[in-house]
Amino acid sequence: MKDEEIIELYFKRNERAIEETDVKYGNYLESIANNILNDDLDVEECLNDTYLKTWDKIPPTRPKVFKAFLAKIARELAFDKYRASRSKKRGNGTMHEILDELEECIPASNGVEQSILGQELENIIADYVRSLPEREAFIFLSRYFYADDITAISKKYGISKNNVSVTLSRLRAKLRTRLVKEGYLAS
Structure with a gap:
């Protein structure tokens, strides 16, 4: 499915938008989150949060480059989760x-x-x-x-x-x- 079609599903508030986003970009977003978090449970939670935040932002936002839009959300959420876990315990890596x-x-x-x-x-x-x-x-x-x-x-x-x-x-x-x-x- 093309990005424009997925974005249109978000505008129609069709939950299939999240499924299509996951099919097309799930592995990509997982890779970003995993590079930052290096923890399967945190990565899964980050992906779910990414889809939720995307759902909340579209509409009104209509991203020009959907892949970059998703990457930015996933990255920000992963960094937030990393900082939160780091404040609890100092990690390496x-x-x-x-x-x-x-x-x-x-x-x-x-x-x-x-x-x-x-x-x-x-x-x-x-x-x-x-x-x-x-x-x-x-x-x-x-x-x-x-x-x-x-x-x-x-x-x-x-x-x-x-x-x-x-x-x-x-x-x-x-x-x-x-x-x-x-x-x-x-x-």
Whole structure:
């Protein structure tokens, strides 16, 4: 079924929309959630929450790119679940590494002012990723959007793990420089 047809089912409030979404994108969304959560029960709950949130957002929202719309919802919910479980118990793994890596170039979002500026920061980061050469953009997104581990990225792009690590380090440094220039970080 085409994305437009699935979206139309949501607008008609037809519960088949969720079934069709699961058939077409269930494995994709599961992969995103699993990269972040690495727990079958949490992943299943995240998928269910993704479908519920999609149901609540459509209508009125009519996504232009349905796959990206779903991915963003699943990712946000998985990160929320990860943070909630992490606050209960300190965990190890890929997500811990990713958050540590990004800590050096993403400002803390503790204050009210930071949360207000969050959308602008999101736009700056999206613009930064769009400005990267295609391969670097894919590597950056694989790590920091899809939460792939270094080994998976290495295999996906046919480069060494060391090359992936060095590339990500350079990309974070460039992002940090950009955020300093934009006034989000002190130099």
